[in-house]
Amino acid sequence: MFGKSKSTVAPLSTSSEKFDTVIGRHAEVHGSLRLQESVRIDGKVVGNIEAPQDATILVMIGPNGEVHGDVLASRIVVAGKVAGNIHALERVELLASALVQGDIKYTSMAVEHGAKLLGLMLQVDSPDQATRPNMDAQEAIRKAQASGVNR
Template sequence: MANPGGTFSVIGPDVTIRGDIEASVDLHVDGKIIGNIECASLVQGESSRIEGEIKAESARLSGEIKGTIEVRHLVVLKSAQIEGDVSYDTLTIEQGASVDGRFAPLRGKAQAKPATDGAQGEGKQPGLTLAG
């Protein structure tokens, strides 16, 4: 499935999925997923729970996550409770978010290389923002 015109899929609060999810479109999760998720963009609702690995281009997390996260552009909202390691290119964390794991830049991973805007590619630091 291609992503024509901003298509997205929703997993409602009354849905539990046991198994991996692969989506070429954006995904909004309000339910419970026990399995790995790979998608273009992930938006997680406050009452949702994900148990598994998350891989996405961008993600906005606000529920419970138990597993590793590998996302280029990551926003962790204050209601998020993450248990697992986090890899990112850019990271924004709201005050009050709970993370039990390690943070590491995606450098060296098989993701897209950072753009070189006059700076040396290898010396470029990942972005980190703390939101109030």
């Protein structure tokens, strides 16, 4: 009763996802990645990462991982650094150690306390809107003003 209190805070990503592709902690990749399966990035990627829109692919950026480019995938989990825009067709998760310098388009989002975002978060109604190039911050602001959200 008066003993140590147990923390009920669980990490967002408790997935037992199997990664067939891993970019190791000491690896550095320059160029675009076109994915056909889920990938875990513990090293550095300089270039865009893109998964097919009709595939359920996870991009996991580990605590030591860095991406300098845009990331487009069904599900994106960030524990490291991203300098670029994120387009999550289903869900994006920012863990406490995450630093994102760019805009995030998402359908569903979870953010742990301590995550840092230097950019905009744009929720889209459907996954195909997440990849529309003309869905930018100005369009989102106009949409919010038209619906009476901005008073």
